Amino acid sequence: MNDFIAARSQMALSLGFHIVFSCIGMVMPFFMAVSHFIWLRTGNVMYKNVTRAWSKGVAIFFATGAVSGTVLSFELGLLWPEFMKHAGPIFGMPFSLEGTAFFIEAIALGFYLYGWDRFNKWFHWGTGVLVGVSGLVSGILVVAANAWMNSPAGFDYINGQYLNIHPIQAMFNDAWFSQALHMCIAAFAATGFAVAGVHALMILRGSHVQFHGKAFRIAAVFACVAALLQPLSGDISAKDVGRRQPAKLAAMEAHFKTEKRAPLIIGGIPDEKNKTVHFAIEIPGMLSFMAHDDFNAEVTGLDQIKPEDHPPVAVTHYAFQVMVGLGMLMLAISLLYFIAVWKKKQWLQKQWLLKLFVLATPAGFLAVEAGWTVTEVGRQPWIINGIMRTADAVTPMPGIVYSFYLFTAVYLSLAVIVTFMLYRQIRMVGKLYDLPAMPVPSSH
Template identity: 80%
Template sequence: MDDFLAARLQMAFSLGFHIVFACIGMVMPFFMSLAHFYWLRTKKVVYRDVTKAWSKGVAIFFATGAVSGTVLSFELGLLWPKFMEHAGPIFGMPFSLEGTAFFIEAIALGFYLYGWNRLNPWFHWATGVVVGISGLLSGILVVAANAWMNSPAGFDYVNGQYLNIDPIKAMFNEAWFSQSLHMCIAAFVSTGFAVAGIHALMILKGKSVKFHSTAFKIAAVFGTVAACLQPLSGDISAKDVAKRQPEKLAAMEAHFHTERFAPLIIGGIPDTANKKVDYAIRIPGLLSFMATGDFNGEVKGLDSVPQEDQPPVTVTHYAFQIMVGLGMAMVLIAVLYFIALWKKKDWLRSRWLLKLFVIATPLGFIALEAGWTVTEVGRQPWIIRGVMRTADAVTPMPGIAYSFYLFTAVYISLAVIVSLLLFRQISMVDKLYDSANQSKDEQL
């Protein structure tokens, strides 16, 4: 394995790992705060128990996200020194602000975890809300920095020099809003379905049904509402990409030839040698409409981009299809759940609906990883689109392959440890409730 590939793989693996725990850390505090709010309003003990259980999960994911995020910040400098040398002064502001948001989040989480029966109840609840808001802001700021790589702004590039730097304009670049919106909603979808799926599994097993049913409903509502909003943000993102990065849209759709009334391609196997897609479903004119708002609008194909500047088509296309396909599957589950809430109350007690949520447990995070693959691979061969190539930014230091192997082992170990901690936490909750129910039976 050459050093360039090893550096890219290490960054990809690190990002792929961190993004899962970062998204859970962004969203779970809102679940926790809502359960806490219900506890304060109703005084139903089950809401207090759900809140405390979730708060421990938030602490675990906060620690994991902090560790993996810190590693990423070092990797940017160590693996891509040329990139940081030039880009750091331009887009350093969102990273510095993210550090401030992280600092506030850590303080608020400390107040929350140790504030039970010590702080005013509503002030205690408010610290949990601050954890969620600051975590969400951290995610938005990091995505803004990534958006700058896709849509560089806030500087003039003259004769290899970066002049007239404007950090505010760099942070609020043309891509930041669409990417941040899409990412935040994706975090709620993936976390909502994952948490709901775990609690649905516990309900099916008949363990602590009241506790898990309460937790399931909160997570399911968050996840399903977000799933229905995601196609709207996807449409905003698609139109933005069509305008700023037509080559990325072309790779996403395996759209080889510039044309009007361009069809939307569903599935298919890209044949890059012959510039076509085999076995695909084509919906005439829909890609033009989605990209331009006009069924007869022109959509640029890969033939409009020099060969050396074209992104990898096969990986980008498959990742995009996986993201959209899984997203629509979760929308379908969301629609069924809403029907159950409003019209078919008996469905809420049905095993088939719970099994759907169990099956959907990993779907959101698979779609999330696929979406980031589209974002990053679809920008290649650029690390700063149109300005700096990824190959020119990599470190000249040898032996990166060994670093990749080491970090991969560390991340896998960390994932196993976190999974075991969460399993232990769920088991402790079930044992607690089983013991409580047994005591009640003995008293009767």
């Protein structure tokens, strides 16, 4: 492994871990606020117990997210100094605003965690809402900075110089809305299914069914609504990528030949040497429609892109297929859940529905990881699309490979510690709140 690959791998590892913590940090406070609101309105102490249990999880993920996010910010400067030299003054505004949002989130979380029975009850609830809002804004701002790398704006690039810088235009670039929308909905779906899956598992085990049942319903509603909305945001993103980054779209679909009425490829094994895809299912004209709202529109293939500018096709295509496949799985479960809520209420008491949520526990986060792989790998070989190559931005400092090994060990250790803390928190729910055990739902 050379230093360039090591630097890319370290950045990918750091982002891969941080994105899980950040998604949960963005979304869990809203679950917590809804449960808290229901308790305030109904006086049902079970919702208070759910709220307090979730608030401990929010605190754990806030701490780990803060640490991993700080590491990422340092890595941008240490691993990619040439990139930050030129890009920092252009897209630095969303990062500085993100820092402000982070501080607001930290203060609000402190008020919320230590404000029980000390503040006015609605003010206390409002601090919890503020945690969620500021976390969501923080995530949107970071995504806006990443979107700038895919759609550079707010400057003139003349003779290798970055001139006439406009930070506001850079922040609100052509890609920020579609990426932010897709990422936020993905965060709600991923976190919702993960949380609902954990509570569904505890219900199946007969552990404090009333407590976990109420928590499951809140998380499941968030998850299923997000899963139903995600294909719409995906369509917006696909059209945006098709317009701005034809090479990325071609790699996502393993679309080697420019043609009209281009087929949508499902599955398959890309053969980059022979410019074909083996064992794929093709839907004629569908890619043209998805990219341009016209079944007969021409879609640019990799044959129109210079070979040195081709993204890694296989990785991008497989990641895209994984993301879409898992999205369809969550969509199907969501439809079943809402059918159960509206028409087949007896299904809500069946074990098979809970088992589906348990099965889907990791699905959302696997889809998020796959989606970010598409975003980052599909932009290669550019770190600033069409402006600066990733190889030109990497640090000349030797020995990056050892840094990669060290960070891998640190992040794996962090994952084990967080998993243990969450497992311990879930196991202690009954002891903390003196909850009675309840019957398990029917398996029939």
